[in-house]
Amino acid sequence: MWRVKVVGLGVVALSLSLELLGWLFGRVRHRRPLNKVLFFPSKVACLEHLFSPKTARSCFCPLPHGVETSFSRLLRHLLSASSSLDLCVFSFSNMDLSRAVLLLHQKGVTIRVLGDKDYSAITGSQIGVLRKAGICVRCDSGSVHMHHKFAVVDGRLLITGSLNWTLQAVQSNRENILITDEAELVQPFIEEFHRLWALNDPARLYKQL
Amino acid sequence: MWRVKVVGLGVVALSLSLELLGWLFGRVRHRRPLNKVLFFPSKVACLEHLFSPKTARSCFCPLPHGVETSFSRLLRHLLSASSSLDLCVFSFSNMDLSRAVLLLHQKGVTIRVLGDKDYSAITGSQIGVLRKAGICVRCDSGSVHMHHKFAVVDGRLLITGSLNWTLQAVQSNRENILITDEAELVQPFIEEFHRLWALNDPARLYKQL
Numbered sequence: 001m002w003r004v005k006v007v008g009l010g011v012v013a014l015s016l017s018l019e020l021l022g023w024l025f026g027r028v029r030h031r032r033p034l035n036k037v038l039f040f041p042s043k044v045a046c047l048e049h050l051f052s053p054k055t056a057r058s059c060f061c062p063l064p065h066g067v068e069t070s071f072s073r074l075l076r077h078l079l080s081a082s083s084s085l086d087l088c089v090f091s092f093s094n095m096d097l098s099r100a101v102l103l104l105h106q107k108g109v110t111i112r113v114l115g116d117k118d119y120s121a122i123t124g125s126q127i128g129v130l131r132k133a134g135i136c137v138r139c140d141s142g143s144v145h146m147h148h149k150f151a152v153v154d155g156r157l158l159i160t161g162s163l164n165w166t167l168q169a170v171q172s173n174r175e176n177i178l179i180t181d182e183a184e185l186v187q188p189f190i191e192e193f194h195r196l197w198a199l200n201d202p203a204r205l206y207k208q209l
Numbered sequence: 210m211w212r213v214k215v216v217g218l219g220v221v222a223l224s225l226s227l228e229l230l231g232w233l234f235g236r237v238r239h240r241r242p243l244n245k246v247l248f249f250p251s252k253v254a255c256l257e258h259l260f261s262p263k264t265a266r267s268c269f270c271p272l273p274h275g276v277e278t279s280f281s282r283l284l285r286h287l288l289s290a291s292s293s294l295d296l297c298v299f300s301f302s303n304m305d306l307s308r309a310v311l312l313l314h315q316k317g318v319t320i321r322v323l324g325d326k327d328y329s330a331i332t333g334s335q336i337g338v339l340r341k342a343g344i345c346v347r348c349d350s351g352s353v354h355m356h357h358k359f360a361v362v363d364g365r366l367l368i369t370g371s372l373n374w375t376l377q378a379v380q381s382n383r384e385n386i387l388i389t390d391e392a393e394l395v396q397p398f399i400e401e402f403h404r405l406w407a408l409n410d411p412a413r414l415y416k417q418l
Contacts, residue, residue, distance in 0.1 A: 188246035
């Protein structure tokens with residue numbers, strides 16, 4: 001009888017262990033991906049606390065303070081970069097977005113910026129500012145327009161949508177931004193960035209001349 | 210001894226049943242969402258088979274036949290609509306995309322199109338063509354630009370990205386399109402469409418005059 005009891009209990013213990021393992025494995029495998037959507041135009045609010053928490057305490061600008069907006073959420077995700085930021089942006093003239101990229105560069109985040117050849121040269125474009133600050137910048141020359149507007153943060157978070165990095169897009173247009181760490185969506189953008197980055201390597205382009 | 214055996218076997222059976230139920234429930238709950246990314250410019254190929262399989266057999270146009278491209282994939286997802294199609298597109302002049310929308314309209318799919326007030330009036334815009342065909346069209350008048358470029362198919366599939374619905378975007382620009390049925394991404398776009406559609410109801414706008 002004892003042998004039967006022991007075998008029975010053994011089977012139960014094994015079965016429960018398998019159940020527990022399956023649950024744990026399932027939790028790891030099915031970790032919920034981050035999926036967010038932001039719509040614009042964004043409300044206008046003070047953003048100082050995102051750039052410099054110290055200065056923000058003594059900020060008396062007339063804009064509303066402590067208000068979460070679509071734009072502050074976008075900036076927050078961008079500023080979460082700790083190792084790398086790959087940008088592929090058609091039009092980049094927004095000063096706050098430029099400030100965020102410069103801040104990350106100062107913090108040691110490896111930044112690569114791919115812009116459109118025509119829009120990088122227009123008045124107000126921040127591409128030249130980023131280049132002067134020492135950020136690695138390339139301009140796409142193989143298409144009518146390099147019309148992407150995406151960022152990959154730390155090789156894991158994709159920020160993409162209809163929104164060009166301009167003041168009008170943020171404050172006046174109807175626009176959308178998707179933020180996701182779903183690998184099936186992020187990975188193709190990482191590969192596309194690598195492809196375009198290599199394609200627009202000045203060394204490669206000069207060789208062709 | 211028989212009682213111990215029966216109890217032991219009962220526990221094992223219960224445990225295995227729970228495991229099976231958990232697996233089945235997990236499969237239903239964790240059905241893999243559709244997540245695809247398309248990049249442009251697209252290769253140019255004959256698309257006749259997507260619109261009319263009968264005509265395609267006798268198509269002798271000089272374009273490559275039977276070739277799958279980013280654009281054919283985009284059209285295929287669009288043409289999969291069986292009940293509804295909500296479009297929110299800044300610039301819509303691409304004749305193939307217009308043909309797809311008209312074909313769906315002929316098949317009885319309920320279509321709503323929201324365009325940008327300025328870009329709907331430019332030469333080559335298909336917005337007027339769709340309106341003349343009896344498709345319900347509204348133009349956004351409350352922003353500098355209605356810059357979205359998204360479609361919701363049957364209230365479950367989101368097609369969005371940087372790509373305007375123009376020939377240049379499809380054949381010449383660097384662009385991206387995300388296709389997903391991930392509810393966390395689709396639902397906000399459905400709600401945004403409803404909001405903008407109601408906001409641009411002519412009856413509501415006339416009342417304000």
